[in-house]
Amino acid sequence: MxxxxxxxxxxVERVARAAYAEAFEKVTGHPLVYLAPTAGATDSELFFAFLARNNVPSDDETLLPLYLDALEQAFAARRREVGTKGxxxxxxxxxxxxxxxxxxxxxxxxxxxxxxxxxxxxxxxxxxxxxxxxxxxxxxxxxxxxxxxxxxxxxxxxxxxxxxxxxxxxxxxxxxxxxxxxxxxxxxxxxxxxxxxxxxxxxxxxxxxxxxxxxxxxxxxxxxxxxxx
The missing domain is CATH 3.40.50.1000 (HAD superfamily/HAD-like)
Incomplete structure (x- = not known):
């Protein structure tokens, strides 16, 4: 099952969006202005969609693991908000x-x-x-x-x-x-x-x-x- x-x-979309934005800017140096549809997508897919939608160059293969680490940290910093905003x-x-x-x-x-x-x-x-x-x-x-x-x-x-x-x-x-x-x-x-x-x-x-x-x-x-x- x-x-x-x-x-x-x-x-918990409100908390997740804030974590996405923080992690994206931390790793790329660019603000996450344009989001992408999240339904059915993995966090790895979303990162590349964010890059494309925000016109950020995506030829650096080291960015994805850095982003996933930053995403974990950004969400952990908001863990108390999950129950209140979610x-x-x-x-x-x-x-x-x-x-x-x-x-x-x-x-x-x-x-x-x-x-x-x-x-x-x-x-x-x-x-x-x-x-x-x-x-x-x-x-x-x-x-x-x-x-x-x-x-x-x-x-x-x-x-x-x-x-x-x-x-x-x-x-x-x-x-x-x-x-x-x-x-x-x-x-x-x-x-x-x-x-x-x-x-x-x-x-x-x-x-x-x-x-x-x-x-x-x-x-x-x-x-x-x-x-x-």
Whole structure:
């Protein structure tokens, strides 16, 4: 069971944007004036999108690791703000608890955020203890979401010593790009209308199951069972 974090379980966009801006200017010497769409993107992808949108030369290969280090530091400096300026999305805690209680299930995340920042977001709202973050997929790895999904499934198999076929793996997210990544990664997407993409857009992208939100725990569990039948 794979969950996206941002805009699916929590919304800490205000804090994340401030951290992006600080890290970008620290590493490049240029202010981050123009942002890029974050949904479905990893932090590595976003850095190059920021470079392009702000007309900053991108031929220096040392910039990315420096930026990711700076991003971790910038977010850590704002950790206290996560709980005050961010919010837990309705139903997220109960949904994770319900899935954690399902038999023969490994529950983790696949997110575009680097691991330290992703863990901080979850911990701020008490969600980290409900997930196996050791096998999760994070933007700390320079891979697209589809690859992160497959690597995460394989790590879960190694951790449990059992097989998790593609057809029994589910990825829950609010974005069209993540639905597409799930299909490329050969797992079943479940859409949640908690971001900017509509139910129709999520379905058009390939999500046969779309939830309005996570508040109806029975509906969440039923959707997961239907997706893995």
């Amino acid at each position: 794979l969950w996206n974090i941002d805009r699916t379980l929590v919304d 919010r837990l999305l309705p139903g997220a805690t109960d949904a994770l608890r319900a899935v954690a209680a399902l038999p023969d299930t490994v529950q983790t995340v696949v997110t575009g955020g680097i691991k330290p920042n992703a863990v901080a977001k979850l911990a701020a709202f008490g969600l980290d203890s409900l997930l196996n973050l050791e096998v999760g997929g994070f933007g700390s790895q320079n891979y697209l979401k589809a690859s992160l999904i497959q690597f995460t499934r394989m790590r879960a198999e190694q951790s449990r010593g059992t097989s998790f076929p593609d057809a029994s793996t589910v990825y829950v997210s609010h974005s069209v790009r993540d639905v597409e990544a799930a299909l490329i990664g050969r797992v079943t997407p479940i859409g949640v209308v908690s971001g900017l993409d509509t139910a129709a857009q999520l379905r058009k992208a390939g999500a046969e199951i779309v939830l309005d939100d996570l508040e109806d725990t029975v509906a969440v569990v039923t959707a997961i069972q239907r997706a893995t039948e």
